[in-house]
Amino acid sequence: MAVIPEKPLRPLNKDPKNTWQGLTCWRMLDTQFALGERFFKTWQTWRADPQRSRLLHYVAFTQTPPSAPELSGAVSHDPTLAHLAQELASQWFGLLPGFHRFLLNQGQVVLTLCVGDTSNLLRQQQFEADAVALSVHDTETGSLWRIKALARCCRRGTRLSVRAPDVCDLSDVAQHLSQCGFAIETPTTAHPSPAPAMLEASFNPRWTLKNTRHMALEAAVPVGSCAVIGAGLAGASVAAALARRGWQVTVLDQAEAPAAGASGLPVGLVVPHVSADDCALSRLSRSGVCLMLQQARSLLVAGQDWAPTGVLERDIYGGHPTTQDIWHPQGAWLKPAQLVRAWLSQPGITFMGNSEVRQLRQRDGAWELLDAQAKVLCRAERVVLANAGGAVALLQRLLQDEPRRAPDFARLPAMHGMRGLLSWARHNNTSKAVFPPHPVNGSGSLVPRVPVDGGFAWFTGSSYQPDSQPERPDQDNHLGNWQHLQPLLPELADALQQPFESGELNSWKGTRCVTTDRLPAVGPLEASDASGLWICAGLGSRGLSFSVLCAELLAARWGLEPWPVEASLAKSLNALRH
Ligand SMILES: Cc1cc2nc3c(=O)[nH]c(=O)nc-3n(C[C@H](O)[C@H](O)[C@H](O)COP(=O)(O)OP(=O)(O)OC[C@H]3O[C@@H](n4cnc5c(N)ncnc54)[C@H](O)[C@@H]3O)c2cc1C
Numbered sequence: 001m002a003v004i005p006e007k008p009l010r011p012l013n014k015d016p017k018n019t020w021q022g023l024t025c026w027r028m029l030d031t032q033f034a035l036g037e038r039f040f041k042t043w044q045t046w047r048a049d050p051q052r053s054r055l056l057h058y059v060a061f062t063q064t065p066p067s068a069p070e071l072s073g074a075v076s077h078d079p080t081l082a083h084l085a086q087e088l089a090s091q092w093f094g095l096l097p098g099f100h101r102f103l104l105n106q107g108q109v110v111l112t113l114c115v116g117d118t119s120n121l122l123r124q125q126q127f128e129a130d131a132v133a134l135s136v137h138d139t140e141t142g143s144l145w146r147i148k149a150l151a152r153c154c155r156r157g158t159r160l161s162v163r164a165p166d167v168c169d170l171s172d173v174a175q176h177l178s179q180c181g182f183a184i185e186t187p188t189t190a191h192p193s194p195a196p197a198m199l200e201a202s203f204n205p206r207w208t209l210k211n212t213r214h215m216a217l218e219a220a221v222p223v224g225s226c227a228v229i230g231a232g233l234a235g236a237s238v239a240a241a242l243a244r245r246g247w248q249v250t251v252l253d254q255a256e257a258p259a260a261g262a263s264g265l266p267v268g269l270v271v272p273h274v275s276a277d278d279c280a281l282s283r284l285s286r287s288g289v290c291l292m293l294q295q296a297r298s299l300l301v302a303g304q305d306w307a308p309t310g311v312l313e314r315d316i317y318g319g320h321p322t323t324q325d326i327w328h329p330q331g332a333w334l335k336p337a338q339l340v341r342a343w344l345s346q347p348g349i350t351f352m353g354n355s356e357v358r359q360l361r362q363r364d365g366a367w368e369l370l371d372a373q374a375k376v377l378c379r380a381e382r383v384v385l386a387n388a389g390g391a392v393a394l395l396q397r398l399l400q401d402e403p404r405r406a407p408d409f410a411r412l413p414a415m416h417g418m419r420g421l422l423s424w425a426r427h428n429n430t431s432k433a434v435f436p437p438h439p440v441n442g443s444g445s446l447v448p449r450v451p452v453d454g455g456f457a458w459f460t461g462s463s464y465q466p467d468s469q470p471e472r473p474d475q476d477n478h479l480g481n482w483q484h485l486q487p488l489l490p491e492l493a494d495a496l497q498q499p500f501e502s503g504e505l506n507s508w509k510g511t512r513c514v515t516t517d518r519l520p521a522v523g524p525l526e527a528s529d530a531s532g533l534w535i536c537a538g539l540g541s542r543g544l545s546f547s548v549l550c551a552e553l554l555a556a557r558w559g560l561e562p563w564p565v566e567a568s569l570a571k572s573l574n575a576l577r578h
Pocket residue numbers: 229230231232233234235252253254255258259260261262263264265267268269270336355356357358386387388389390391394419420421422461462463508509510511512513536537538539540541542543544545
């Protein structure tokens with residue numbers, strides 16, 4: 001993909017056993033996931049190799065995903081593989097057409113399952129595979145078009161192994177491969193899959209390769225040091241994704257402790273957005289929710305920090321519920337601050353509290369982050385602004401020093417603050433209110449039972465008011481929350497009328513950072529990524545749905561790794577999208 005300068009070609013690695021050794025990541029593309037056997041074997045081979053790459057990426061294609069029992073059944077004869085299949089099967093749900101990402105093996109094994117038409121989905125890829133397993137079973141799967149689409153996902157030196165049923169004649173496939181720049185090699189034993197390959201090749205075209213991917217970087221960014229400004233869901237998830245790849249990350253926040261902004265929310269809902277036309281927001285939120293649930297499962301205590309209770313979504317129209325309720329079986333409540341702390345405690349991350357960044361400047365090939373007294377707080381090769389609305393002031397300051405950035409910054413979506421107040425109270429034995437067994441959302445939301453300080457509490461909200469307006473009194477916001485609760489759960493709202501009207505409730509207040517199109521902004525702050533200045537902000541009311549997805553996307557772009565969602569969807573998140 002990257003433009004290769006006209007210099008002597010690097011000799012191809014003839015020893016396929018050593019291919020992933022010592023690398024940051026190894027990227028495998030498999031055109032037929034089938035029941036996952038090849039994936040599980042690759043994962044196991046990688047695990048057993050002490051010299052393995054830090055990350056194993058496996059991108060696999062399927063028209064129809066197998067069921068979770070089929071997945072487990074396919075390798076049940078081998079206890080080691082069965083154990084791996086079990087880990088995947090526990091996350092195996094909602095596999096609609098499109099990309100699905102699974103973070104396995106503490107996030108070190110990353111499976112991207114692409115469901116649908118392989119040729120279309122190959123065009124949505126933005127990475128270069130190190131190894132390709134091509135399954136040929138008919139004229140379509142071995143066609144010139146399919147191989148051209150595959151070649152677009154290869155770098156010089158990518159190894160390809162072709163498998164086909166005995167009856168298949170691979171001479172046409174071999175010709176197509178040669179035509180697309182693959183050098184056919186004598187059959188050898190393929191690695192990492194132990195099955196004998198019918199045809200082996202490596203990508204080594206005689207022509208110069210061009211970057212045909214508009215949003216992909218020219219080359220992977222070498223792993224080094226990064227400063228992340230903001231220790232909320234956005235900053236902490238970015239830090240964790242980078243640290244997993246070996247980056248040394250310093251996370252700075254103006255507050256003393258992490259999650260002091262909107263991510264200090266006592267409890268939030270993890271639930272996808274739904275729309276009749278399944279718009280980009282809906283599809284992205286679906287991907288993001290799956291990733292968030294995986295993180296919750298591996299880092300948090302169920303029942304204490306989060307709970308996969310399922311969430312009932314009520315469609316409220318004109319202040320009344322319609323009959324179109326949606327049950328989200330995977331929906332959950334989650335305490336964001338717990339997750340932020342868990343992410344920040346990963347190896348490779350340093351948290352610096354009481355560190356308000358007022359200015360950014362480049363010195364001697366690195367970024368310096370300065371405080372109000374122009375003292376250098378931190379130096380790093382790259383910077384990610386993950387400080388929500390605080391990013392705007394920093395960018396304005398940078399523009400004063402570097403006005404040449406104005407055309408790039410003008411391409412960012414506008415971001416503004418949206419205040420919110422959440423009403424909550426502890427459950428007590430005297431109340432007659434009957435709460436539902438799971439959260440309900442619609443126009444407003446209710447989380448019925450969350451553990452707090454040795455007891456349980458209910459939460460409902462949240463108000464929504466631009467921070468450009470004078471702040472409404474808390475009691476007005478409580479009453480507004482109660483009015484939203486009425487169509488959602490009329491009987492409960494009636495039973496709770498007294499605490500709402502008397503103002504006996506607790507409140508939690510925060511400000512969301514919202515973009516004009518309600519989608520986060522993730523990406524470089526210049527068209528070329530020349531200086532390594534990125535942003536991950538504007539998570540709006542859906543930080544729990546978007547934070548992991550945005551972090552995965554950012555890290556994937558830095559490392560030329562497979563992206564967690566289709567390129568066409570990722571484009572709508574790109575920071576410089578206007
Ligand atoms: C009332 C309310 C209810 C919500 N409910 C939900 C929900 O149910 N589900 C859901 O998914 N989302 C919900 N959200 C949204 C969610 O809380 C946010 O999307 C998310 O927390 C944003 O995370 P962030 O890291 O981008 O921002 P923040 O958490 O605000 O983090 C930004 C950090 O940057 C720091 N900072 C700012 N400027 C600087 C600087 N110059 N130097 C150093 N540090 C700086 C701040 O101190 C802060 O810690 C809700 C939000 C509110 C307000």
